[in-house]
Amino acid sequence: xxxxxxxxxxxxxxxxxxxxxxxxxxEAGEGAVKVIMNGNKKVTSLxxxxxxxxPERKVELEEFLVLAVNRASEKxxxxxxxxxxxxxxxxxxxxxxxx
Numbered sequence: 001x002x003x004x005x006x007x008x009x010x011x012x013x014x015x016x017x018x019x020x021x022x023x024x025x026x027e028a029g030e031g032a033v034k035v036i037m038n039g040n041k042k043v044t045s046l047x048x049x050x051x052x053x054x055p056e057r058k059v060e061l062e063e064f065l066v067l068a069v070n071r072a073s074e075k076x077x078x079x080x081x082x083x084x085x086x087x088x089x090x091x092x093x094x095x096x097x098x099x
Contacts, residue, residue, distance in 0.1 A: 015083050026071035028064040037072040039079045
C-alpha cells in the first residue's frame with residue numbers, strides 16, 4: 001500500500017508540473033479584458049483594452065475582470081480534473097467520488 005501511495009504522489013507531482021505548461025484563456029466585454037491562466041489556476045497574462053482605462057468605466061472594468069478571471073478559472077479546473085481522472089485510473093481502487 002505504501003508503494004501505491006508513493007506512486008500516487010509521484011503521479012500527482014507530474015500532473016502539477018504538466019498543468020504549469022497548459023494554458024487556458026478567457027475574455028469579457030467582447031475582448032475588452034483578456035486573461036490567460038495555466039492549468040494550476042495561476043494568471044500568467046491579463047490584458048485590458050485602452051478604452052476601458054477611464055474613470056467612467058471603472059465599475060464596468062471591474063466586472064469584466066471578475067468575469068474573465070472566473071471563466072478562465074473554470075476552464076483551468078476542467079483541464080485539471082481531466083488530467084487527474086486520466087492519471088487516477090488504475091492507481092487506486094475504485095472509490096466513488098475520488099476521480
